[in-house]
Amino acid sequence: MSIVITDLTVRYGDKVVLDDISLDIADGKWTCLVGPNGAGKTTFLKVLLGMAPYSGSIQDQGVEVFKSHHRNVAFVPQHPQIPQGMTVAEYVMLGRSKRDGWGNESLTSRSYVHKVLTETHLFGMQNNLVAQLSGGEMQRALIARALAQEPELILLDEPTSALDLHHQISVLNNIELLKDGGVTVISTMHDLTLAAMFAERIVVLQGGKILLSGDSQQVIHSPELKRAYDNRIDVYTLDSGRPVVVASKDRDN
Amino acid sequence: MSTEHGAIARIWNWRITAFCALILFLVALAAVSFGPISISFIKVFKTLFDLPGGSTGLDRTVIMQLRLPRVVLGILVGSALATSGAVYQTVFHNPLADPYLLGAASGAGLGATIAITSTHHNLAGALPIFAFAGGVLAVLTSFFISGKFFADPNSLLLSGIAVGSFATAIQTYLQQRHSAALRPVYSWILGDLTNANWSVVAWSSIYIAIALIVLFMVAKQLDGLMLSDEEAYSLGINPKKLRIIAVAAATLATATAVSASGLIGFVGIVVPHLVRGLTHRVTNRSLITIAMAGAAFLVLADLGARTLLSPAELPIGVITAFVGAPFFLVVLRNRRKVSQ
Numbered sequence: 348m349s350i351v352i353t354d355l356t357v358r359y360g361d362k363v364v365l366d367d368i369s370l371d372i373a374d375g376k377w378t379c380l381v382g383p384n385g386a387g388k389t390t391f392l393k394v395l396l397g398m399a400p401y402s403g404s405i406q407d408q409g410v411e412v413f414k415s416h417h418r419n420v421a422f423v424p425q426h427p428q429i430p431q432g433m434t435v436a437e438y439v440m441l442g443r444s445k446r447d448g449w450g451n452e453s454l455t456s457r458s459y460v461h462k463v464l465t466e467t468h469l470f471g472m473q474n475n476l477v478a479q480l481s482g483g484e485m486q487r488a489l490i491a492r493a494l495a496q497e498p499e500l501i502l503l504d505e506p507t508s509a510l511d512l513h514h515q516i517s518v519l520n521n522i523e524l525l526k527d528g529g530v531t532v533i534s535t536m537h538d539l540t541l542a543a544m545f546a547e548r549i550v551v552l553q554g555g556k557i558l559l560s561g562d563s564q565q566v567i568h569s570p571e572l573k574r575a576y577d578n579r580i581d582v583y584t585l586d587s588g589r590p591v592v593v594a595s596k597d598r599d600n
Numbered sequence: 601m602s603t604e605h606g607a608i609a610r611i612w613n614w615r616i617t618a619f620c621a622l623i624l625f626l627v628a629l630a631a632v633s634f635g636p637i638s639i640s641f642i643k644v645f646k647t648l649f650d651l652p653g654g655s656t657g658l659d660r661t662v663i664m665q666l667r668l669p670r671v672v673l674g675i676l677v678g679s680a681l682a683t684s685g686a687v688y689q690t691v692f693h694n695p696l697a698d699p700y701l702l703g704a705a706s707g708a709g710l711g712a713t714i715a716i717t718s719t720h721h722n723l724a725g726a727l728p729i730f731a732f733a734g735g736v737l738a739v740l741t742s743f744f745i746s747g748k749f750f751a752d753p754n755s756l757l758l759s760g761i762a763v764g765s766f767a768t769a770i771q772t773y774l775q776q777r778h779s780a781a782l783r784p785v786y787s788w789i790l791g792d793l794t795n796a797n798w799s800v801v802a803w804s805s806i807y808i809a810i811a812l813i814v815l816f817m818v819a820k821q822l823d824g825l826m827l828s829d830e831e832a833y834s835l836g837i838n839p840k841k842l843r844i845i846a847v848a849a850a851t852l853a854t855a856t857a858v859s860a861s862g863l864i865g866f867v868g869i870v871v872p873h874l875v876r877g878l879t880h881r882v883t884n885r886s887l888i889t890i891a892m893a894g895a896a897f898l899v900l901a902d903l904g905a906r907t908l909l910s911p912a913e914l915p916i917g918v919i920t921a922f923v924g925a926p927f928f929l930v931v932l933r934n935r936r937k938v939s940q
Contacts, residue, residue: 398833422834430826431695432882436608441823445836457607464608473608496835 349374350395350500350531354403357390357555364390365401366555377522377532379546379563381539382575386552388535389425392502395533396422407500418500419445421493425504427485429478435488436473439464442495456495463494467521483514490521501525503534507541519545539580539592543567551575567592612885620875620889624896628675631903632667636910639663670796673804673860674902675895677793678867680808680857682894683815683887684850685868690822690884691846692753699854699868702760702847706767707738708858712788713771717778727788728800728859735855738763739847753843790915791862793902804860811853815887818845822884864898865917870924871897877931897924 350372357365365387372378380388393399397412397420405412412418421442430438442463443456464470467487472480480488486506493501506522507515515538523545526532536542542549542563549566551559559571566572567590573580581595633644639659647654647663655663684699692701700706711734715727739760746759775782815822824837825846832839857864871894876882879889901919908914 393830396830396833398830419836420834422830424828424830426828427831428693428826428828430823430882431693432876433823433826434880437611437823437881437883440608440611441827441835444820444824447820452610452612454607457610461606461608502834 349408351406352404353406355394355401355405356403357387357394357399357401364555365394367403368555368557370550370557370560372531372533373548375526375529375531376548377526377534377546378548378550379542380533380535380550380552381537381542382552382558383577385554387555388552389504391552392422392504392533392535395500395502396420419496419498421496421498421501423489423493423501423503423506425508427489429485431478433477434474435464435469435477435480435491436460438477438488439469439473439491439495442492445496459497460491460495463491466494466524467491468517482509483511483517486510486514486518487521490518494521494525498530500531500533503532505535505537507536507538515541539567539572540590543590543592564590611883612881613879616879616886617889617892620892620896624675624892624899627896627899627903628671631671631674631899632663634903634907635662635667637662665797669798669801670793670902671899672801673793673796674899676801676804676808677857677861677864678871678895678898679812679891680853680894681864681867682871682897683812683891684854684857685894686872686884686887686890687815687822687846687850688868689872690825691843691850692757693826694757695873696869697757698865699850699857700764700863700865701757702742702851703738703763703767704735704851704854704858705863706764706771707741708732708735708855709785709789709863710734710738710767710771710774711859712862713774713781713785716784716788717774717781732855732859734767735858736851738767739851739855756847787915788862791864791917792905792913792915793861794913795861800860804856807856808853811849811856812891814845814849815853816891818842819884819887822846822887826882861916863917864920866920866924867894867898870920870928873928874931 352368352370352372355365355368356363380391382388390399394401394405395412397418407418439460440452440456443460447453447456461470464473467490469484469487469491472484477485477488503522506518510518519541522532522534534546546563548561549563550557551566551572553575558575559566559569567582579595581593583591583593585591629641629644632648633639633641637659639655643655644663646652647660654660681699685697688697688699688701689695708731711730711732712727715730742756742760742763745763746756775785821837821842824832824835825839825842829839872890875886875890875893879886898920901923902916904919905914905916
């Protein structure tokens, strides 16, 4: 599956949120959208989901996304609406709604949910209320629901925000497993170090335009990247060769 | 919840639905049997299913022309109100939402008041039509004013409240102008099933059946409306379209119930929470069970209304609140204990 974006423009009223974007999303790879707040990252995800109006073209396997009702795209939001009174099992089972018809809880689906709950270390908590999960558990529940969809494409909005370092890595490892299974991953992320560590490709957005895109290692070392962040970041390379991005205090270095 | 090997347990256990169906059947049988003339269960059963040994003469007339239509209307109204309540609660993310939320009650109240206070006496017979039209018009007005409903269900809720207050104001004005109408309007507002006959059952069953079939068909998808619109969308649900279908069907059911039996309170809030509290399941897979529980609850309440102070009749709304409220509190308390 591949996504070809040509001259994509999104407006909210008079405001241009995404401005004339053209981009090919690599099949079966992890593409990470980075950029300062307000750069249009979340809007980009909504457009890829097929629910926001746009001009230009986004072809997913040759079909325009807003016309296609048969795409199987999972979405992991940054701020999910927590359904009161719903258990983890019910929540993850929602991921199967498209596959099972009304009132139908196929054994396949119940086995699949069992499998994803085990993979996300939520098994044993399936009767707990979603509203009472911790931040890390909630994020895993969201990933589990996305996994239950058996999607071809997964969109994640800041999957690691609000998580401690341990949980950040565990959630990203889960996403990586999904990618290894052949799913195309597109995420937004504020943490450039983690983005460079997990994503194969990085797209830098600024003011609704693509400033830079390509192989994640090249992007992270590019001087253009610093410009996107107003020269407020420094990039170091560890002995292992892994890049680390930190905030810079001095603006004019 | 027990776990089958390598699979999670069913989200909804259909034995609960079957159990509720049995309860409803027994309650309905009891309601047809009890009254000023008591008829044995077996006789009633035989009469209903046209088996040899059924009642004849006066008993048969009492069963077939007085009690049965009343029980059937109770089933229709109870299932309509409970299902609509559950649907509104899901759509508006609000556990306190009830079927009368979007102005359906005040609109129907205004319609009924216009029919009752009208100087053309023949209009009184058209009360159900006026109440139905008033309820539907009020909800449509709420839709029209809110405009933003497609984006935000809360704006519909607020315009529903505004339209409701407006309709109530006109209703109060009309009542003040026609003080003779105070009593009939008041008794209509309390709600009752005393007007039940086969023709009322016939027209109300058509609308309620259509509405409930639509709601049962989308029931599983309704769970998606408990999430954000983006999440619902990724699960293959169009939340904007689904909300409109759900609210339209729930409003049709509510307006029909109100025009057939007046404003019977509490069923729409208590019954959904009762079923959810007892089963510890908020999923809308329970919608059919909620419908049957609502039907059983209302038939039982009506049985109480006509037998407790027999031959006098209590308003059914008094019974639903008097029995429902304490029971409801117990369930809420238990639910909190479980979830802690």
